[in-house]
Amino acid sequence: MAVYKRSYRGYSGALTPAWSRFLVLYRFARRTMFRSRFQTGFFTLCFFFPLLCLLGIYANAHLSAFSFLTKRSGPLLKMDGSFFYIFTSVQCTLAFLLTAFLGPGLVSPDLANGALTLYLCRPLARTEYVLGKLSVLVITLSWITWVPGAVLFFTQSAMEKGWMAANFNLLIGVLVGSFLWILVLSLLSLALSAWVKWRVVAGALLLAVFFMGGGFGNAINAVLQTQQGYLIDIARLISIVEVSFFRDGTPQPFSPLEASLALLAIAGCCLWLLMRKVRPNEVIE
Amino acid sequence: MDTSTQSAPVSEALAAAGASARPAAPVIELENLTVRLGHREVLRNISCSFRGRTIGLLGPNGAGKSTLINTLLGFWPVASGTARVFGTDIRSHAKQIRGQIGYMPENDAFISKMSAVSFIRMMAELSGLPSDAALERAHEALFYVGLGEARYRPLGTYSLGMKQMAKLAQAIAHGPKLLILDEPTNGLDPSARQRMIRLVREMRDSGEMHIVLCSHLLRDVEETCEEVVILKQGQVVHYANLAEERRSNLRFLELELQDDTETFRTAIEALGCECAPGAGKRLKVVLGEKVGVEDVYRIASEQNVQIRRLNFRRDTLEDIFLKAMETRNGGL
Structure with a gap:
């Protein structure tokens, strides 16, 4: 099918391994994402706070060099659960905003004009398609949540002997909190965009689910004199799990296990919704 | 004639x-x-x-x-x-x-903000082609279907005809x-x-x-x-x-002559063809094994017979389709 010949010829070259093909979706989505200046700018901005924290850890370990800045004799920052909790909370909030921009644009364009049929008529299963789209968010959000969190943890460990062994639960907290946040955010944004097939509306819905979910949860709690309303407050549920790693003794409406199960149930619902919509043909019942 | x-x-x-x-x-x-x-x-x-x-x-x-x-x-x-x-x-x-398999669906199937070449490259890569080969084949496929000049335009800006061609290009890019x-x-x-x-x-x-x-x-x-x-x-x-x-229908001819000429019919039959008179001045002919249409023309020329119309008698696909659609009670 050479251009100058304008004739058809088949393809007899090598093929890529079947397992790696879902990553094609990630590669193309990443390219689209960084084509937008706003998204690239926002993604870069997400590294500002981790960098600040890193400088704080460095300054904390080299107090003598910065003694002119403070008259205090103690450390500048207390490297404990609160520090990592605040770090994770800030980064997860940024991850939420980034997902609101990125997530809805992943599936809805494929569904809006029937391109999904063309994906699935190739050697690509529905699960691989979902995995490919999910990987875009998981990898991107990882770069701004648990990866810098782990870098901070290991930097602090390198600065202070014996600190790592005493605070290993903080690393687990960063990892678990970030993974939960990424999983729920990714699935929710993909499911919403698959459901409404309209990028702007899907983004608005994602914001509504988080903000209005919290509001409704509080309203239910107030009206019914219960704490079950927190079950629809996703941010609160994740916070309950995170707090169990970072701060001891803070009273919570649910145990971390119950909150984790509720989050997994939400993730399961999103996955079900997504798989119902990700089909090569519209099913008319 | x-x-x-x-x-x-x-x-x-x-x-x-x-x-x-x-x-x-x-x-x-x-x-x-x-x-x-x-x-x-x-x-x-x-x-x-x-x-x-x-x-x-x-x-x-x-x-x-x-x-x-x-x-x-x-x-x-x-x-x-x-x-x-x-x-x-x-x-x-x-x-x-x-x-x-390469599949070109009936309905719209494209990503509106993606350029044709990126879209087809992605589809080819999903079919298993390495990145470089997919890009090369995407360009070739678009040139092949006549969208070479428009290959960097977003698919959403294409006309209906161009979208059809783009669908064909994505279906053949991976060489199915x-x-x-x-x-x-x-x-x-x-x-x-x-x-x-x-x-x-x-x-x-x-x-x-x-x-x-x-x-x-x-x-x-x-x-x-x-x-x-x-x-x-x-x-x-x-x-x-x-x-x-x-191939089989090429042996059947239906002629319309200007005059009803018995001698022409006899001469045709002498070549080894079967003839049957039709309505008006028509003549149905089944050509013999080694007889071609040119022989019919030659005899007509020799006998000064004017052939006004010559058809290969065959069932068109429409005939076949309509017959197939007929139900037992004769309706469609």
Whole structure:
């Protein structure tokens, strides 16, 4: 099918391994994402706070060099659960905003004009398609949540002997909190965009689910004199799990296990919704 | 003299190569295939096999053409029976089969903000081509279908005809062994339709792939296909090998003469042809083994007989389709 010949010829070259093909979706989505200046700018901005924290850890370990800045004799920052909790909370909030921009644009364009049929008529299963789209968010959000969190943890460990062994639960907290946040955010944004097939509306819905979910949860709690309303407050549920790693003794409406199960149930619902919509043909019942 | 012979739509080269070029194994084999959507049986006990380079799927709306295609692609589950593509069962090796198929769907299928070349490259990569090869083939495919100059434009800005061509480009970019075209000429103007038909013929004649063409337009199928299957209410109601029919129909002539000339008829019969007078001044002729149309003209010239019309008598695809659609009570 050479251009100058304008004739058809088949393809007899090598093929890529079947397992790696879902990553094609990630590669193309990443390219689209960084084509937008706003998204690239926002993604870069997400590294500002981790960098600040890193400088704080460095300054904390080299107090003598910065003694002119403070008259205090103690450390500048207390490297404990609160520090990592605040770090994770800030980064997860940024991850939420980034997902609101990125997530809805992943599936809805494929569904809006029937391109999904063309994906699935190739050697690509529905699960691989979902995995490919999910990987875009998981990898991107990882770069701004648990990866810098782990870098901070290991930097602090390198600065202070014996600190790592005493605070290993903080690393687990960063990892678990970030993974939960990424999983729920990714699935929710993909499911919403698959459901409404309209990028702007899907983004608005994602914001509504988080903000209005919290509001409704509080309203239910107030009206019914219960704490079950927190079950629809996703941010609160994740916070309950995170707090169990970072701060001891803070009273919570649910145990971390119950909150984790509720989050997994939400993730399961999103996955079900997504798989119902990700089909090569519209099913008319 | 009007010699309105009906042109043989499939090229002579293909017709001559027809039987010899046939693969040993069938391209598609269906055995008692039944497909249910909900409680409705959309395909019912279909059994047939296709070996030709180009297979036409015909039938009225709701006959099950698209369902058959979707089943071959593994989109719909098989309720009972078996379906094989290149000898491979679609139930157990759906992904493997999809790797060998290029599919051009009937409906819109594009990502509006993506450029054509990026879109087709991505589709080729998803079919397993390495990145560089996919890019090269995407450019080639777009040039091949006539979208070379517009390949960097977003697909959303394309006209309907261009979108059809882009769908064809994505279907062939990875070099499939079986190309499934669902209503490829839908919404095309006459010149764009001609271009599409020409491309389908070229791909057919390249010998690199088999083509299944599903269309409402009998002319599209007639111009491109060797084999035709007519579906009605989820069942195969007729199978025709158009290439063979065309070859056999070339032996039948229908002449309209200016005068009723008995001597002309006798001379034709003397060549070894069978003749039967038709209505008016018409004469039906079955040519003998070694007799050609030129012999008929020669005798007419020798006897100063004026032939006003000469037709190859054949059942058109429309005749075949209408016969197949006839129900037992004679209605359609």
